[in-house]
Amino acid sequence: MGHIGARVLHALLPGRRMRLSARIVKCGTSRYNTWNRDGRPRDSTLITAIEITVHPPAPQG
Numbered sequence: 141m142g143h144i145g146a147r148v149l150h151a152l153l154p155g156r157r158m159r160l161s162a163r164i165v166k167c168g169t170s171r172y173n174t175w176n177r178d179g180r181p182r183d184s185t186l187i188t189a190i191e192i193t194v195h196p197p198a199p200q201g
Contacts, residue, residue: 141149
């Protein structure tokens with residue numbers, strides 16, 4: 141082992157840490173995540189009413 145080999149062996153990266161969670165296999169035909177991370181409903185929700193509030197513009201000054 142020469143000078144270059146010694147420097148390479150001295151600068152090796154540390155070992156990889158353990159994986160905290162299992163790997164997730166995505167469905168190949170869906171472009172959406174099959175695992176619901178954000179808590180949103182998986183199915184569509186029927187909208188029955190919409191409430192709109194109109195605020196007056198702020199005074200200019």
